[in-house]
Amino acid sequence: MLKPSVTHLHPYVPETPLPELEKQIGVSPIVRLSANENPFGTSPAVKKAIQGFDFNTTRQYPDGDANQLCQAVAKFAGVPAEQLLFGCGLDEVIELVARTFLSPGDEMVEPWPTFGEYKIHAQIEDATIIDVPVQADGQFDVDGLINAITPKTKLLWLCNPNNPTGTFLPLAQMRALLKRVPKHVLVMIDEAYVDFVTDEAQPSALALIPEFDNIVVMRTFSKIYGLAAMRVGYAVIPKALVAAMQAVRLPYNLNSVSQAAALAALADQDFVTTIRQRVAKARTQWEAFLAANGYQYDHSQANFIFFKAPRAAELKDYLLHHGFLVRDGLGPDQLRVTFGTDAQNQQIQKLMTAFYA
Ligand SMILES: *Cc1c(COP(=O)(O)O)cnc(C)c1O
Numbered sequence: 001m002l003k004p005s006v007t008h009l010h011p012y013v014p015e016t017p018l019p020e021l022e023k024q025i026g027v028s029p030i031v032r033l034s035a036n037e038n039p040f041g042t043s044p045a046v047k048k049a050i051q052g053f054d055f056n057t058t059r060q061y062p063d064g065d066a067n068q069l070c071q072a073v074a075k076f077a078g079v080p081a082e083q084l085l086f087g088c089g090l091d092e093v094i095e096l097v098a099r100t101f102l103s104p105g106d107e108m109v110e111p112w113p114t115f116g117e118y119k120i121h122a123q124i125e126d127a128t129i130i131d132v133p134v135q136a137d138g139q140f141d142v143d144g145l146i147n148a149i150t151p152k153t154k155l156l157w158l159c160n161p162n163n164p165t166g167t168f169l170p171l172a173q174m175r176a177l178l179k180r181v182p183k184h185v186l187v188m189i190d191e192a193y194v195d196f197v198t199d200e201a202q203p204s205a206l207a208l209i210p211e212f213d214n215i216v217v218m219r220t221f222s223k224i225y226g227l228a229a230m231r232v233g234y235a236v237i238p239k240a241l242v243a244a245m246q247a248v249r250l251p252y253n254l255n256s257v258s259q260a261a262a263l264a265a266l267a268d269q270d271f272v273t274t275i276r277q278r279v280a281k282a283r284t285q286w287e288a289f290l291a292a293n294g295y296q297y298d299h300s301q302a303n304f305i306f307f308k309a310p311r312a313a314e315l316k317d318y319l320l321h322h323g324f325l326v327r328d329g330l331g332p333d334q335l336r337v338t339f340g341t342d343a344q345n346q347q348i349q350k351l352m353t354a355f356y357a
Helices: 018-025 044-051 055-059 067-077 089-101 117-124 142-148 171-179 239-248 256-267 269-292 312-321 342-356
Strands: 084-088 107-112 128-133 153-159 186-190 215-220 232-236 304-308 334-338
Touching (some): 044 256, 067 232, 067 256, 084 239, 089 117, 089 153, 089 186, 089 215, 089 232, 089 239, 107 117, 107 142, 117 128, 142 171, 232 256, 256 269, 269 304, 269 342, 312 334, 312 342
Parallel strands (some): 107 128, 107 153, 153 186, 186 215
Antiparallel strands (some): 084 232, 215 232
């Protein structure tokens, strides 16, 4: 009964709820540093918006076009509201892209490792996936990506900064790359972590939209805004393609509470600035720790770091039994750790040192 493309699918493994994990492991509390969540919470303005939500409107369908949020994001991002598309998390937008553009036999190019959802949805559509390994420093192999493009290529995914390497391709190099991409290829630029970039003052590919009509720029409220539970992401779609994508999208994909929460979060840019500064400080401290202790790591511009750790699976287990969940399985003997609070960072680093002592 199943369509052939889904019979051998490896599903995305979601995080085990913390209370359940704590029971399983017999350790409490466990700090989750495996999902790139914001350890500093979310803006107090969001709490107010949710508490002020009019309960009487729960019997009504939400605004299917998320008009208020859409206008606010358009103003914030400096793009026409008509080109915005919202999803139940950026995850849904990723699914929608695969559903709208990929037919069986089409090709999709991506660096590897990168965010696993691009691959899963391409597989469901029975597309062919071309993985182009990143370079030794975690950066994209730009020539390799360009050379992987064929007449059958529909999509090129570029997660920038990339998950899990954390590396960032500067805007000038992004522009140079885009100039080499044939016009029949749609380039998906996933900026889930762009708000954490500090190496460059204006890092977003939103600035390139006037120059290229084959790029999509994607953002989420889950990471720097600390709103992962509310599931709000969006993309800026080229004018010629947006109507088709809106037709494929489910009509009420963004619930009313989430719309109100995201609107409040967007309005509090002071919160975003504070988080960016705190994460940048943690990043500097983590890179200094890894360098001082001889770990090989990729230079990060995100809220996590990707590094080589001998006996990574054992280290992960040791950390878990001492109250820290980190991410493995993304590369041989490599771990990805989300930055926590100062106290959490110091504690996990102490545990790492103790493990190898
Ligand atoms: C977390 C993440 C997403 C998904 O974000 P949601 O809006 O929570 O669905 C998308 N892309 C990348 C690269 C991510 O790391």
